[in-house]
Amino acid sequence: MIRLEKRPRPSRTFAWATPLLAVLATFFFGGVLFALLGKDPVQSILTIFWQPLFGEFSFFYRPQLLIKGAPLVLIAIGLSLGFRAGIWNIGAEGQYIMGALFGAGVGLAFYPAESVFIFPLMVIAGAFGGWAWAMIPAVLKVRFGTNEILVSLMLVYVAEQFLASMSLGLMKNPEGFGFPGSRNLQQYDSAHNAEIITNSGMHWGVVAAMIAVIFAYVLLARHRLGFAVRVTGEAPRAARFSGVNPGRLILFCLGTSGMLAGLAGLFEVSGPAGQVSIDFNVGYGFTAIIVAFLGRLHPVGIVLAGLLMALTYIGGDIAQSQLGLPAAAIQVFQGMLLFFLLAFDLFTNYRLRFGRTEAA
Amino acid sequence: MDLSAINPILLIAALMSAATPILLAATGELVVERAGVLNLGVEGMMITGAICGFAIAVETGSPTTGFIAAAVGGAVLSLLFALLTQVTLANQVASGLALTLFGLGISSLLGQGYVGVKPPRMPDVNFGPLSDIPVIGQIFFSHDPLLYVGLLLVAGVWAVLRFTRAGLVLRAVGENHDAAHALGYKVVRIRTLAIMFGGALAGMGGAYISLIRVPQWTEGMTAGVGWIALALVVFASWKPWRVLLGAYLFGGITQLQLNLQGAGVAIPVEYLAMSPYVITIVVLVMLSADKSAAPGSLGRSFHASS
Numbered sequence: 001m002i003r004l005e006k007r008p009r010p011s012r013t014f015a016w017a018t019p020l021l022a023v024l025a026t027f028f029f030g031g032v033l034f035a036l037l038g039k040d041p042v043q044s045i046l047t048i049f050w051q052p053l054f055g056e057f058s059f060f061y062r063p064q065l066l067i068k069g070a071p072l073v074l075i076a077i078g079l080s081l082g083f084r085a086g087i088w089n090i091g092a093e094g095q096y097i098m099g100a101l102f103g104a105g106v107g108l109a110f111y112p113a114e115s116v117f118i119f120p121l122m123v124i125a126g127a128f129g130g131w132a133w134a135m136i137p138a139v140l141k142v143r144f145g146t147n148e149i150l151v152s153l154m155l156v157y158v159a160e161q162f163l164a165s166m167s168l169g170l171m172k173n174p175e176g177f178g179f180p181g182s183r184n185l186q187q188y189d190s191a192h193n194a195e196i197i198t199n200s201g202m203h204w205g206v207v208a209a210m211i212a213v214i215f216a217y218v219l220l221a222r223h224r225l226g227f228a229v230r231v232t233g234e235a236p237r238a239a240r241f242s243g244v245n246p247g248r249l250i251l252f253c254l255g256t257s258g259m260l261a262g263l264a265g266l267f268e269v270s271g272p273a274g275q276v277s278i279d280f281n282v283g284y285g286f287t288a289i290i291v292a293f294l295g296r297l298h299p300v301g302i303v304l305a306g307l308l309m310a311l312t313y314i315g316g317d318i319a320q321s322q323l324g325l326p327a328a329a330i331q332v333f334q335g336m337l338l339f340f341l342l343a344f345d346l347f348t349n350y351r352l353r354f355g356r357t358e359a360a
Numbered sequence: 361m362d363l364s365a366i367n368p369i370l371l372i373a374a375l376m377s378a379a380t381p382i383l384l385a386a387t388g389e390l391v392v393e394r395a396g397v398l399n400l401g402v403e404g405m406m407i408t409g410a411i412c413g414f415a416i417a418v419e420t421g422s423p424t425t426g427f428i429a430a431a432v433g434g435a436v437l438s439l440l441f442a443l444l445t446q447v448t449l450a451n452q453v454a455s456g457l458a459l460t461l462f463g464l465g466i467s468s469l470l471g472q473g474y475v476g477v478k479p480p481r482m483p484d485v486n487f488g489p490l491s492d493i494p495v496i497g498q499i500f501f502s503h504d505p506l507l508y509v510g511l512l513l514v515a516g517v518w519a520v521l522r523f524t525r526a527g528l529v530l531r532a533v534g535e536n537h538d539a540a541h542a543l544g545y546k547v548v549r550i551r552t553l554a555i556m557f558g559g560a561l562a563g564m565g566g567a568y569i570s571l572i573r574v575p576q577w578t579e580g581m582t583a584g585v586g587w588i589a590l591a592l593v594v595f596a597s598w599k600p601w602r603v604l605l606g607a608y609l610f611g612g613i614t615q616l617q618l619n620l621q622g623a624g625v626a627i628p629v630e631y632l633a634m635s636p637y638v639i640t641i642v643v644l645v646m647l648s649a650d651k652s653a654a655p656g657s658l659g660r661s662f663h664a665s666s
Contacts, residue, residue, distance in 0.1 A: 004663065090457065136641075140644075140648075145648045146648040147591075147644065150591045150640075150644060151641050153584070154641050157584045157634065162630065162634070165631065168630075286461060289461070290461065326469055329469055331465030331469075332462065333465075335465045335466070336462065338461060338462070339462060342454055343448045345450060346448040346449055346450070
């Protein structure tokens with residue numbers, strides 16, 4: 001007879017070991033999945049996790065790590081603040097789209113003027129777009145007690161439709177021969193989020209992600225607001241007594257995560273993606289949820305988790321072209337990771353006891 | 361623009377069909393939530409059901425078998441959620457999200473070979489002379505069998521929850537799991553069964569989209585219907601008949617929006633397409649003031665020792 005016994009306090013060892021265990025289990029079951037798809041499991045795993053870092057063309061893939069990792073980290077940092085306090089912003093994908101639209105909109109409005117002020121203005125507009133979109137669920141929750149999970153999610157579908165209408169209408173490239181999609185911002189110097197150091201993958205989005213990580217770390221470790229976030233998550237009633245204003249906290253957490261998601265969208269659309277198009281968003285907003293949990297909602301953990309997740313994207317692309325592994329397999333792989341993580345988390349708070357249950 | 365092209369009788373008949381996927385999924389989720397579990401994985405279970413049902417219907421040539429497969433697929437996927445939340449006591453919100461992300465991935469993986477394939481058609485129920493009655497016949501007696509199954513399920517769930525001992529136990533587990541446990545009811549087992557029931561209905565709802573509403577397979581084709589179903593349970597204050605009302609309201613909006621698109625209304629298509637989501641938010645706001653109807657233990661983990 002196996003039973004669970006609640007630990008007096010969460011195990012620190014398991015808090016760190018859980019992500020590693022989850023990654024190992026995902027390797028194993030991912031391998032089984034690849035074998036079921038008729039691919040050599042060992043070769044598939046190596047292709048995904050070894051080739052981008054140390055393979056023949058790693059000089060090409062390594063910068064990609066920063067390019068794909070930065071938006072994930074940026075979004076996940078914001079989400080983690082809310083998740084810690086029990087405020088569930090699930091609509092980062094929508095905030096990402098709105099940030100990109102606001103930012104790109106400002107850039108396109110100035111075309112073809114050249115000025116050093118255009119890009120900073122776009123950054124502000126992008127942050128504002130994401131923030132404003134997140135304020136909808138936040139204000140509704142504070143004012144009416146509406147469920148923020150459902151509202152923020154519904155807004156993703158609204159944002160997607162809005163994106164489609166923008167890339168077919170207002171923002172459509174007038175010189176684009178009627179194809180949907182905006183002008184390419186990569187070809188517009190003042191609005192281009194170019195690499196800061198050539199061939200390093202280092203663009204302004206990466207810088208912003210680093211700043212966000214430091215900001216979050218300091219906030220959680222040192223600042224009163226960070227204390228409010230932690231207390232609200234662990235003991236909501238105690239938080240109320242210690243003077244935390246729940247409404248203000250909701251506005252802060254959703255606003256910050258929306259702002260960071262909006263920034264991620266702006267840096268993506270003005271850099272790697274280049275243009276507003278119907279499907280320029282690739283689900284970073286949802287993958288960032290996995291990143292946040294895998295990183296244990298801790299800033300440093302999120303950086304590591306973001307890089308790992310970026311690796312699965314890059315390695316997945318390689319596996320797709322070299323081994324013919326379907327792109328969806330990587331999505332399943334990522335989903336599995338979150339499953340195992342949640343399951344193994346049991347050992348952080350409980351311990352297994354073997355033997356008979358004594359009669360109560 | 362030609363609004364007279366919209367035939368109100370056909371509109372009502374079509375809205376019943378548009379409402380059925382939401383109705384099935386929301387009825388399942390209602391049972392899950394009445395048992396005290398918040399499963400946010402409805403979207404993932406629906407899309408998995410959509411591809412399971414589609415694939416099996418295409419392979420066997422039988423839509424009925426497809427629907428059974430969809431129910432099984434949804435239930436099996438929901439077992440993962442049950443395992444996470446009931447056995448390993450993981451956070452229900454996070455587990456539900458994991459289920460959706462995983463379901464979206466697995467469905468597009470399974471669906472690789474089925475893009476562009478036509479599924480076998482499910483014939484409408486033959487009501488004989490009833491369907492020849494003007495107006496009423498067209499509205500009520502011209503549908504596929506699953507639509508009626510959906511209606512029967514609502515009635516069944518209502519009756520079971522209200523009049524039977526099993527329903528009482530289920531509600532007790534949802535209201536106060538500690539008290540139910542003290543009375544000797546198997547909280548985890550009852551909840552697991554409820555979760556599987558919800559998964560099966562969500563799967564069938566998904567298959568209704570891929571086999572009857574759209575008759576084809578495209579990745580992510582449930583496009584948020586699962587989330588609307590979740591919102592609907594709140595809208596319905598956890599009452600089965602209100603789920604029916606809500607589903608028809610949303611089915612009506614979806615259908616009207618499509619009709620307006622067809623009639624060439626001057627509003628851009630994208631703005632019409634976002635209307636069901638916007639209206640869902642508006643309805644959520646209007647109803648969010650009253651949370652008194654929510655089951656007491658909703659969303660809380662249960663562990664016998666704590």
